Amino acid sequence: MLEDNQPRQTGEDSESRNEQPASSARRSFLRTTGLSTLGAMVGMTIPFEGNMPFGVVPVMAQDSGEDLMSGKSGLTLLGDRPLNAETPAHLLDDDVTPYERMFVRMNGLVPQTALDQDAEGWTLAIDGEVETPLELSIDDLKSQFETVTNRLVIECGGNGRAFFNPGASGNQWTTGAVGCPEWTGVRLADVLNKAGIKDSAVYTAHYGNDPHLSGDPDKNPISRGVPIEKALEEGGMIAWEMNGEPIPAFHGFPLRLIVPGYPGSASQKYLTRIWIRDQVHDGAKMTGYSYRLPEHPVAPGTEVPESDMVIMTVMPVKSLITFPETGTEVATGEPTEVRGHAWAGNGDVQAMDVSIDFGQTWQKAELDPAPNLYSWQRWRADVTLPETGYYEVWARATDKDGVMQPPVVPGWNPRGYGNNMQHRIALVAT
């Protein structure tokens, strides 16, 4: 048991994947480290742990949710505990990202309530710098506010981290920590305005019920927030459905905050509380280097003092080529459709261009209007490869202010955030 590093409550079907039983020497080593793996899982030392039979998991240990990953077809697994998996670009071709193609980014463990799809007695608290603190059930949300449905992009702030050099710590996302499902819920601004935001309000602070990896019940795996002005803007939602179904366990059941245009970590899963604060929130992963960028440009590899790190807010303009799959063979001299999506944290994308000659010349792509603010937008172009051989298609989106995606990795930063370099695929003309 001690060696099972993927705690689960029913593990019969996965025993073949577990680590080998350890030698007694290893077990005795483990015990000498004080808080053991098992003890850390439940957040305390376990008296008589040595007497526990192999295979018994204390009821407090949380399921990592790994078994649910079988519903995520074709994703690239980055880590099993915590669970993190991204989507290859050609599997993101749908206008509305289906569940099975939506990336997974867990900071902690999947809560048991989400695994059980049990929302019994769930409440959402709105408190702090408000005229009237609210304690809302999911039925209250449904009955007291207008229900809206929007396609909203969720993208991890560290999407593209794998391309920074020197490396930046964290999951090495390439291009696939992004998706655009359809969310149903209420407007965040409607709920905040019902509570009545005081003039003293500065920042939101978001809380969920997901357990910390250490098992310590007093720790939050993540608790981030946004400036109150952003929270009151058009776009924010408190959602209970994703693609017309209750929000799946990995994505925040039963309630998820969506703050589009900001790093995905601002869109708290398993939402239980929005605390309105009179200062910038200092919860888990708001401070230090987490979701922060250097205030001034730095050379790659610079050790930036914490005092020079500022909170990352609006996500940069970006696009993906989702069809065809990289490496596809196409007919020489004939038009080939390439297509994908474009999005930006500051609203609609203004233009989309593609290049088949390594960025030397560009042609305009067709760009559909967004179905709603902060959805990604479909783009298409026909490219004709003039002779047989190897080509790359490069894609470049331009945001509403005229800012374009760069051809190379932009501003190195210690944690590898905000990489919006142009996406490229290979095509072979035959």
Next chain:
Amino acid sequence: MTYFSTMGGYIAVASMFLAAPAFAQGYDPMAAMRQPPATMQDGDEAVQLDPELGNLPDTEGAEETYYQCTACHSTAIIKQQRLTDARWDYLWTWMVEDQGMYDPEDGTRETVLSYLKRHFSSEPRPAESEGASD
């Protein structure tokens, strides 16, 4: 875990392309641009991975690293990293102060950090530099 393509897929594609200048089907130009995965090298020697220790490289400090780190997370996140020594030092402190990691006071810190810096580094290691000049 048959339902995932793994990180190894990218690596295999990239190395196939290097070995065969002719175009390899499925080539991804983004894969060639990313940070290479941790070398799993130890000087000039390719190291064995230990399946009992989450497939960490089987050198001195692997066992201490495995048990210290997997109390909270699997080895998958460790094996993705290529960091400077200073970042590894910072991460240790962050995990102890912010993330509730047990702080052993028996030299384990030095053993684990030197192991992580040896195998999962973005800094040139002395052994590699010597090897390159031979």
